[in-house]
Amino acid sequence: MPVGAMPSTSTSTSMSASASVPASAMPSMDGMGAMTSGDGLSATRNGYTLSSATTRLPAAKAFGYRFTIVGPDRRPITGFAVDQTKRLHFYAIRSDLTGFQHVHPTMAADGTWTAPLAALSAGTWRLVATFTPDSGSGKDTDFVLSRTVTVPGKAVDTALPAASTRTTVDGYTVTLTGDLTAGMVHPLTVTVARGGTPVTDLQPYLDSYAHLTAFHQGDGAFAHLHPTATVTAGHGGPTLSFHAELTRPGDWRLFLQFQTAGTLHTAAVTVHVS
Missing domain, CATH: 2.60.40.10 (Immunoglobulins)
Incomplete structure (x- = not known):
């Protein structure tokens, strides 16, 4: 199912199809091959x-x-x-x-x-x-x-924002593209723009141009979505590619961290996994 889509509704955002592989058909690997x-x-x-x-x-x-x-x-x-x-x-x-x-x-x-x-x-x-x-x-x-x-103290929960393909942080717009199904390994593409202009000055952060993690709503399961390439030049963007393996259906909260001009930005977005 396309990123951000809910099972009973359609989205006006056109999402490109992405190749996927059953997680059981390949070992689960991190970005370093472990x-x-x-x-x-x-x-x-x-x-x-x-x-x-x-x-x-x-x-x-x-x-x-x-x-x-x-x-x-x-x-x-x-x-x-x-x-x-x-x-x-x-x-x-x-x-x-x-x-x-x-x-x-x-x-x-x-x-x-x-x-x-x-x-x-x-x-x-x-x-x-x-x-x-x-x-x-x-x-x-x-x-x-x-x-x-x-x-300790009075805990007040915040409702999880609805699933979406886009979020903004510090003036940057982050857009996700990809199809996500539980238990499958999918490519996920992230693009970063500012004021409608593609961002090409992403600085290296943790040996990549962005770091992406996710937590499942309900049980809090953790996933690290690994970048498909490491830093090869001084600046990167606007397109970033990741391997996404989210093990459970339902809503996940994704946190994308990227750096520009020495400042670290953290963008949060909810995605739905079928």
Whole structure:
């Protein structure tokens, strides 16, 4: 089904057909060629655990969330492969899919990571770590693990915006093109414009010209939509291509991060997957 379309309605936006491949017909791979393990709904997978003693975070206050990645030998691991210029990516997302943060923690010699989170609003948050061990039984496997935490106070949920093919942020218009079906690997095209003019001055960000992640409405499953090409020149745009594998039907909230003139922009848009 075309990006942004709902099953019982039609859209006036013309969407090009996209080739797709059943996810079961090919291994799930990340942008570096590693096997992907998990949808981010568990703290433990294949003997690896996202471990933290913290279950509550302070409201309206920046906080350094401390955690370790414990291996099958029950000891914190310290060796991680580099993926998109980082050894570990860390995300915070509220249960209503608002408040998205994507940060890059620092690791101490003993394997303890500290994620610098900006102030969080009251409610339940899922904290997601993605990483690839560089040795052991999990070598070359891209793990996606998470824990949930509570921020005290009166939580007020925000309704998820309707599915769409377009969104705007900081004066930029982001348009999505592609057909998305659950359990299939699809190409997804993103174009960026400003004032009706195609943007061609996208700066490198995490070894690409944009970073795209998604969370499923309902269970909060995580997906990283991998770019099909890395940076080859100083500037990029207006068209960006991704491999999209969204495992569940329903609505997903996509977060596209791109950089221009030294400023990082985060565009959010809801897409419907049939």
